[in-house]
Amino acid sequence: MMTEVRVGIIGFGTVGAGVVDCLLRNGDLIGERTGLRPVLARVADLDITSDRGVAVPSGVLTQDAVGLIEDPSVDVVVELIGGTGVAKDFILRALAAGKPVVTANKALLAMHGEEIFSAAERSSADVYYEASVGGGIPCIKAMREGLVGNRIREIVGILNGTCNYILTRMEREGADFEAVLAAAQAAGYAEADPGLDVDGIDTAHKATILASLAYGEWFGMEPLHIEGIRRVSLQDIHYASELGYRIKLLAVIKERDGGVQMRVQPTLIPMSSLLGHVGGVFNAVWVRGDTAGGTMYYGRGAGRDATASAVVADIVDVSLNLKFGSHRRVAAFRPHQGYDRVVPMSDVRTRYYIRLQALDQPGVMALVSGILGRHGISIASVTQKEVNQPSVPMVILTHQAREAAIQSALQEMGRIDEIVEPPAMFRIEDLD
């Protein structure tokens, strides 16, 4: 019986170097644990001269990715170049050759998952992607296998380390978004073009993967409602904190009203919740199933070694399927009963935090509460701050309300002369 599996890696960047390092360092241990030793067969990259800090055996490096895929001595193909261009071509080519694929490419799966999964089905090949969500946290395996007996009621995730790092530093240091972003960029925690992270796109890629696994329909990006963290102000972090909440960029996925909510939003969560204590670059996924109840998975959501840990776990999984001839024993994605209808954002019901900057004059509160009342929005609490300025902040928490009603009410409030800034609004997740 097969005792070794030969691994070909396309993309010798940070994560590629981490995977090479892990296989060289722990390959023997993995072999003893599983009965199947992963061997580094080929590593393809356009740049095969820069030092990545790992000692690749001679003859392994190549510039020829297609040659790697077609090399009959390569059993498993690992795609780590990212993006939605050649990465897709390489994956489809490997699957067409009947080879199992491991990828960390969340954007590609979010946007072209159906094409890739149907190619895998045609070829009876595995395509695994644990590293695409939550870095080193085995959360996809947990969802797909560990919670297989559960109807998933909701998933709430902190899925982007850069955003969580920025929000954590804003809260701890009282520094504003732009200053912390600049510091994060200088320290290498944020990209020069931070939009993918801070505008919520990366979180949305991961959210749609989790939602699809939970609800049996590959949703893609279209149905997601996405907001980033650029509009999170220090003021709102401070007031949320006084009310016992913390602002996090969340992926919120829920079954409600015969459909599924899928949204990425900066959101207030209770400071006392476990998710509320997930700080810095860490990620966490909280999943509530009908059988297991709430479970949570926590760890490093990115980085060379954490991501490599997930990639290597996938390499082992698909390799064991090669050894046992059990390809697609647990399929990459399998449509199943669940929800194919996405609840439009305007129909979502949740609780809201609203901050108004109003002139300190009698009657403003009556106007505001009148508007909320006419839209059927019930107030849970109001705090008017005492400040020595002509305008004062007024913070309102609502009971459950419909998004469309809130949006209309905010528009009306924006037209009141005594309200001198556009209202700030965030959703609340009580995680109960």
Added chain:
Amino acid sequence: MMTEVRVGIIGFGTVGAGVVDCLLRNGDLIGERTGLRPVLARVADLDITSDRGVAVPSGVLTQDAVGLIEDPSVDVVVELIGGTGVAKDFILRALAAGKPVVTANKALLAMHGEEIFSAAERSSADVYYEASVGGGIPCIKAMREGLVGNRIREIVGILNGTCNYILTRMEREGADFEAVLAAAQAAGYAEADPGLDVDGIDTAHKATILASLAYGEWFGMEPLHIEGIRRVSLQDIHYASELGYRIKLLAVIKERDGGVQMRVQPTLIPMSSLLGHVGGVFNAVWVRGDTAGGTMYYGRGAGRDATASAVVADIVDVSLNLKFGSHRRVAAFRPHQGYDRVVPMSDVRTRYYIRLQALDQPGVMALVSGILGRHGISIASVTQKEVNQPSVPMVILTHQAREAAIQSALQEMGRIDEIVEPPAMFRIEDLD
């Protein structure tokens, strides 16, 4: 190809009823997700008349467990009677018949794991036990598969919901151990005979399973150092809290000095740590690997439905192996390189919390610090409490010290006339 798997359950108690309920409720969904529908074939119990709140199809209930095992139409045997007597016989009989087994029986595995695993190996059958540790949390799958590429540096777990519930209530309500235990017994959160929980035995059963998976040697119970929570006082909870710590019953498993530490102890952990926020009946396992870094797994550690969720996940796993002929694709336990030497408790080095009750007289501090100094124990902080009594509490936190040195020092302190109570001592885990 096989599209259904027929499940036989031995033990129709709380968890058995939960598994029956889950299979009846979600069997079709599981079938769509996995391509293999689990069908309830037989349920064996001595009591087949009491109402368990689930509608078992007619003809399924039987009093004949051996008949269930030998029934050729039963593909998978689930053992949920617990204990180390007939449960073991039933499991060995099922394995001898070549049938895969799913069990939640932590005591049996902790004490007789090697016998069971070698029987499974002889028969080429699977024996899975996700529900034995951490209830509904898929932590064994995470350790064995998700972190397969990692050398495990340490595992720190809150593994007993009863103890965590008692300690959480003591801290929140200022009620003492006996009072909270009585309340927990009345509410059904603690057994009439609470020893298995509060003396740390149940945590130790789970700790030895996790340690064995991490370090490649089935350790059994013998090498474990076990202390329970009966000696945790409100006073120590209070002083720990003032110093930024919380007392939890922990399983601590670490590789250190070429061996592995395995201990179950009430321990101070930082309030600011994520593990420190795991309250009530919840469990959590924090695992640090050389590749993934720290990851944590959280959820309900016990209860009908949470445990059923883990049992059903195992049923699916072993059933897919039946379908694909991939028995033992991931073996229940496989010895591998790691550590077979257990560090004796006397050689463990960690930080310590020591509380002395001393007469309020000059010179006592000098005596105490002299003793610590002579044993090479370095003091990190000392707090002497001001109380209006002849004796005053003195709380000392040490730097890293050797257990044997601490034990000798405590004995010497106990002989000082001015120290009027036996010293209280707890270890500290800083989780860094």
